[in-house]
Amino acid sequence: MSEVLSIFTDYTLRNVALGSAILGVVGGVLGTFAVLRRQSLMGDVLAHAALPGICLAFILTGSKTPLILLLGGGLAGWLAAWLLLVVLRHSRLPEDSALGVMLSSFFGFGVALLTFIQHGNNANQAGLDRFIFGQAAIIVASDVLNFVVLGGIALLCVGLFYKEFKLLSFDPAYAHSLGLPVQGLSTLLTSLTVLAVMVGLQTVGVVLMAAMLIAPAAAARQWTDRLSSMIGLSALFGALAGVSGALISASRENLPTGPLVVLTMSAILLFSLLLAPQRGLVWDWVRTRQNRRRVRLERLLLEAQMLHQHQPLTPQALALHRHESQAAAQQHLEELRSRGWLEPGQQGFRLTPAGQQKVQELEQTMRASSKSAEDR
């Protein structure tokens, strides 16, 4: 408990928590649009592509001012996105290969530059590699201010163009027919994603940033069908994962923040995938099992009723009819009895009124469905 409270008193922890919370919110909001537009992996490319930008910014300016490095990273990410569009428009290369090419060549160039800087005799260079896996523990108040400005611009734009972005995500063709500048809006949305990536570079790093865009949105999708609540939930999940991951990482040495944030986020996602009401996979399995059981019992009842018309309904008769062992037949009859559809008679079982009624209902449904099939 005292550790949780120390967020409000400890200066470092407060900055770390604030910085990761902002990242979570911005990533969650912009990730929602990326996931809905099936551009999830674009974020991955943008983030990886930031690495050479960070290194070049350092080589050119020689300073390690975070804002300059972030701007360099953002520019490089933006350039990669633009090049990706050019390649897609002017060649027949499939989209996934184009993404892979951009990602790996930018990242490879970044790695080459990073090692070039590290091997050079620049005493100032230490710490650039923090941008790869993130190091939240070193976030200070001025960084938080940067995040607020960058994230604020991104969120403000989303607020201003909310209606347009919504239409673009769900029905771009309709948006085009209404005369909306689809291309421009799409570029704007990508640029805002670049802002989100810039916010995340110091906290989770270039390699894992994609997860902070995709996972919160995918988790939020499980809980709601409305865009506005999906955005809200996604931001909430992102902030939750960001803060808890960053605090765990700041509590010990040698714990890179990025992996911890991503693992926390993955846990939230796993929980949502399995247990969210309506869309949870566990409920899907339960429903499937229940349906299977119901259909099996109903078929059993129909067979029992047919058999009952000709002969006494005994385990022996049912076993002979269904080609199964007497024990199994006995068990089946018991199952039907426990549903209240059968009762013991003088010779074997007989259908209860409830069972009779169920049979009639089933036959009616079957007639109706076969008739509608004929009509079709």
Next chain:
Amino acid sequence: MNADLVIILTAILVSTASALVGTFLVLRRMALLSDAISHAVLPGIVLAYWLSSGGRATPTALLGAAAAGLVTVTLVEWLSRSGKVKNDAAIGVVFPALFSLGVLLVSLYFRQVHLDLDAVLYGEIAYAPFNTLTLWGQEIPESWLMMGSLTLLNLLFVLLFYKELKLSTFDPGLAAALGFAPGALHYGLMTLVSLTSVGAFQSVGAILIVAFLIIPPATAYLLTQRLPVMIALAVGVGVVSSLVGYALAIWLDASIAGMMATVAGACFALTFLFSPLEGLLTTQLRRRSERLEVAARLLVAHLAHHDRAVSEEEVLQEFGWSPRLLKQAKEKAQQAGWLEVFQQNLRPSPAGLAMVAGRTTQQG
């Protein structure tokens, strides 16, 4: 043994093995699945190091590490089949989770020579000459043995199942109807990608292997439309980028694997611009020359309908052309020998008249 030779041959083997399977990844639109696999084998590799408690991972343990790649593929497919998460998002949530697990394990328990975060990122191909083992009395580098057998395995797979791979890549429906077991082939390919990722991990790291798997085949894709040529070109591009990348890395004192990926990216960029098939600049040049050719023919055909020589002003007025286009069309027509110019007046040459007449008779 010569250190340069060891590193260069290792790099060549890595790029050959990768290009062989990478070609099919690009053609089957599974490029990003390979990105996911290469990230996700990391926890498997960490486990392999942990289980073979000697600081060095045994081949059996590394074989197990490749299973992590298959787990990723299965998870991604299961997630996207469940309909809760789209395919691209499924890739994007599965591999960061597994990769994070690997990075965390490395930074918590393995801050030692053979496995650290730098090795995860850049690989340690520069150390390849130091890891040797003795085989039949000969001392050979471990990386040669590892990547050599992987290259052989991939080559055998492609050669043995060439027909099946080709058919199931270009027409999965027909392949399934003919009973080619596309599922088995798919998982076979994925197994090889996982094995190659694990094998190349020591040389180029977990992330840059994607550069070797995807960029050379994508470059070859822009250069040809025939599968065997594409495979050969992909291997060629991979080898050339390895060699040039190595030279540059030595010169600049930068990461070898990173520089190789950079050069591969540059190869792709050059191909994208200058590919004879559909390069951006080649296409524009071709369009321009075709446009001029049409203009020249139009000009000569127009002149042929006049009995006398026509002045340039008249042509400009008639066609509404810019003076620049007229000049270019004139030059083009003169080059072809269709046009004669006196002072400011234009007249078709006999060859030009023949061209126009030929065109007319062909049409008539």
